[in-house]
Amino acid sequence: MPEPLHALTGRASRPAQGPVAVVESVRVDIAGTPVLRGLDLRLEAGEVVGLLGPNGSGKSTLLRMLAGLIPPAGGRCRVLGADISADGAAGRAARAAVRTSVTLIGHQPALYPQLELGENLRLVARLTGRDETDATAALESVGLAAATHRRADQCSHGMLRRADLARALLTEPHLLLLDEAHAGLDRDSVHLVQVLTEAVRSRSGACVLVSHERDRLRPMVDRAVELVDGAVVPASVSVP
Numbered sequence: 001m002p003e004p005l006h007a008l009t010g011r012a013s014r015p016a017q018g019p020v021a022v023v024e025s026v027r028v029d030i031a032g033t034p035v036l037r038g039l040d041l042r043l044e045a046g047e048v049v050g051l052l053g054p055n056g057s058g059k060s061t062l063l064r065m066l067a068g069l070i071p072p073a074g075g076r077c078r079v080l081g082a083d084i085s086a087d088g089a090a091g092r093a094a095r096a097a098v099r100t101s102v103t104l105i106g107h108q109p110a111l112y113p114q115l116e117l118g119e120n121l122r123l124v125a126r127l128t129g130r131d132e133t134d135a136t137a138a139l140e141s142v143g144l145a146a147a148t149h150r151r152a153d154q155c156s157h158g159m160l161r162r163a164d165l166a167r168a169l170l171t172e173p174h175l176l177l178l179d180e181a182h183a184g185l186d187r188d189s190v191h192l193v194q195v196l197t198e199a200v201r202s203r204s205g206a207c208v209l210v211s212h213e214r215d216r217l218r219p220m221v222d223r224a225v226e227l228v229d230g231a232v233v234p235a236s237v238s239v240p
């Protein structure tokens with residue numbers, strides 16, 4: 001078994017105790033417009049949290065902020081022990097650390113279109129200090145062994161989503177952020193998401209799954225929160 005990513009790299013990792021992420025009164029502006037407006041959220045170790053909300057409510061923006069891709073304009077946010085809301089160089093360093101230890105699966109696959117799937121995954125393995133055989137194993141785990149030599153730009157949307165899930169298996173994050181958790185995924189692929197979230201849970205990490213499909217989300221999460229106009233409101237999803 002490879003060592004956990006953070007052990008190899010000294011990157012941001014989950015503190016021995018305490019929450020995976022704490023978001024307090026966070027504000028994010030995009031192009032000068034407030035998108036997250038005083039948002040509060042706490043992700044505990046071992047939790048899988050659903051994120052619901054209408055189009056444009058700020059779900060993707062929240063994931064991108066938690067992944068260290070967008071700096072908060074106000075409030076406080078700690079992710080895996082790093083204060084990504086800190087001012088200046090400290091905040092930039094914290095967000096850089098978080099970017100390498102949080103896995104975000106966004107709307108668009110994080111794959112080079114002109115590289116084969118195997119080449120893409122081996123590149124991720126090299127960049128994260130892993131053995132290239134782990135890349136092959138990850139592709140096999142998501143049922144893409146036969147597509148290893150297929151270029152990403154010649155794959156279906158569902159295959160690309162699976163390849164992104166393979167990337168998440170490979171990188172062993174302590175925080176997994178999955179946007180549009182059901183988009184383009186058939187029943188088997190949804191099962192893969194559950195395998196992935198259970199793996200994160202077993203490492204005492206946390207997962208956030210965004211979906212518009214409340215009924216499909218319910219069995220996959222411990223609880224759900226809903227965003228409206230960039231702030232969390234109590235959601236109606238029951239705990240299974």
Ligand SMILES: Nc1ncnc2c1ncn2[C@@H]1O[C@H](COP(=O)(O)OP(=O)(O)OP(=O)(O)O)[C@@H](O)[C@H]1O
Pocket residue numbers: 030031035053054055056057058059060061062
């Ligand atoms: N790059 C950008 N430039 C300008 N505005 C943006 C940008 N990205 C997001 N926004 C705006 O921020 C707001 C929140 O967008 P976001 O994508 O976070 O919402 P969402 O809840 O994920 O929506 P959806 O359910 O449609 O995916 C929207 O009003 C959107 O127009």
